[in-house]
Amino acid sequence: MAFEGLTERLQNAIGKLRRKGKVSEADVKEVMREIRLALLESDVNFKVVKDFVKTVRTRAVGAEVLESLTPAQQIVKIVNEELVKVMGEEATPLNKSPKIPTVIMMVGLQGAGKTTTAGKLANRLKTEQNARPLMIAADIYRPAAIDQLKTVGQEIDVPVFELGTEVDPVEIVRQGMELAKEKKNDYVLIDTAGRLQIDEKLMDELVQIKELATPDEILLTVDAMTGQNAVEVAQGFNDQLDVTGVVLTKLDGDTRGGAALSIRAVTGKPIKFIGQGEKMTALDVFYPDRMASRILG
Numbered sequence: 462m463a464f465e466g467l468t469e470r471l472q473n474a475i476g477k478l479r480r481k482g483k484v485s486e487a488d489v490k491e492v493m494r495e496i497r498l499a500l501l502e503s504d505v506n507f508k509v510v511k512d513f514v515k516t517v518r519t520r521a522v523g524a525e526v527l528e529s530l531t532p533a534q535q536i537v538k539i540v541n542e543e544l545v546k547v548m549g550e551e552a553t554p555l556n557k558s559p560k561i562p563t564v565i566m567m568v569g570l571q572g573a574g575k576t577t578t579a580g581k582l583a584n585r586l587k588t589e590q591n592a593r594p595l596m597i598a599a600d601i602y603r604p605a606a607i608d609q610l611k612t613v614g615q616e617i618d619v620p621v622f623e624l625g626t627e628v629d630p631v632e633i634v635r636q637g638m639e640l641a642k643e644k645k646n647d648y649v650l651i652d653t654a655g656r657l658q659i660d661e662k663l664m665d666e667l668v669q670i671k672e673l674a675t676p677d678e679i680l681l682t683v684d685a686m687t688g689q690n691a692v693e694v695a696q697g698f699n700d701q702l703d704v705t706g707v708v709l710t711k712l713d714g715d716t717r718g719g720a721a722l723s724i725r726a727v728t729g730k731p732i733k734f735i736g737q738g739e740k741m742t743a744l745d746v747f748y749p750d751r752m753a754s755r756i757l758g
C-alpha cells in the first residue's frame with residue numbers, strides 16, 4: 462500500500478511522545494530526527510525534508526507544544542498542516558480556455574501513464590461536464606501508442622484523430638486542431654511521444670507542438686513509483702516546457718511517497734490529479750489535505 466512505511470514511521474516517532482506528560486525541547490528534537498529519517502527513507506527530496514523539518518521544529522519548540530498537555534496531538538497537528546502546505550494547500554483546477562477548444566497537452570516519459578491518463582481525463586470531462594473531447598495521437602515513435610489511444614477512445618466513446626506513423630507529429634497536431642475547430646470539440650487532448658529518458662529531440666518536438674497548439678494546460682504525467690526520479694523528470698520537463706500541472710500516477714501501487722511530497726516544492730507546479738488504477742475511472746483530483754491525512758494514517 463502507498464505510504465505504508467512512511468505512515469508507520471511517523472506514527473511511531475510521534476507516538477513516543479504520547480507516553481510523556483510534558484515534553485522538553487530535547488524530546489522534540491528527537492522526534493524531529495526520526496521524522497527527518499522517515500521522510501528521507503520515503504524518498505522525499507533532501508531540500509524539501511530540510512525545510513520541512515526546520516519549520517515543524519520551530520513551531521514545535523514554540524509554546525504550542527512544550528506548554529501543551531497533549532504534546533503528541535499538537536505535533537501531529539503541526540506535521541499535518543505543514544504536509545498540506547508542502548503539497549500546495551488547495552486543489553488546483555484544470556485551466557479552461559474562454560473560447561473552445563481548451564487544449565490539454567499530455568507530456569511525460571514512456572510508461573508513466575500518459576496515454577492512459579489522457580483517456581481517463583477525457584472520460585472525466587465527458588461524464589462530469591458533458592464535454593465533447595477529441596484526442597490527438599501524436600506519438601508516432603511507438604506504433605502501439607496510436608492503437609492504444611484508439612482502444613482507449615473506443616472504450617470511453619471519444620474520437621481519436623491520427624495520421625499513422627509517417628506524418629510529422631507537429632503536422633498531426635495542426636490537422637487535429639483544425640478538425641476540432643470544425644467539429645466544435647470543446648476539449649482537445651494531445652497525446653505526445655514519450656522516451657525512456659529526457660532527450661533533446663523529444664523536447665524540441667514538444668516545444669514545437671506547444672508553440673503550434675498554445676495549450677491551456679500542459680500536464681506532465683509522472684510515475685509515483687519512481688520516487689526521486691519522478692521529481693528530476695518533472696524538473697526537466699518543467700525547465701523546457703513550463704508545464705502547468707502534474708498528474709501523479711500509480712498511487713494505488715506500493716509507492717513510498719517521495720514524489721507526492723516533493724514535486725510541488727521542487728518545481729513550483731501543482732499536482733492536479735492522481736491516478737489510482739488502470740481503469741478509465743481511476744483518476745482523482747489531488748487534494749493536499751486528504752493526501753496529508755492519508756500519509757499520517
Ligand code: GDP
Pocket residue numbers: 569570571572573574575576577578609655682710711712713714735736737738739743
Ligand atoms: P505512456 O507510455 O506514458 O503513455 O503510459 P501508458 O498510458 O501506456 O501506461 C503504462 C502502464 O501503466 C499501463 O499498463 C497502464 O495501464 C499503467 N497505468 C497508468 N496509470 C496507472 C495508475 O494510475 N495505476 C496503475 N496501477 N497503473 C497505471
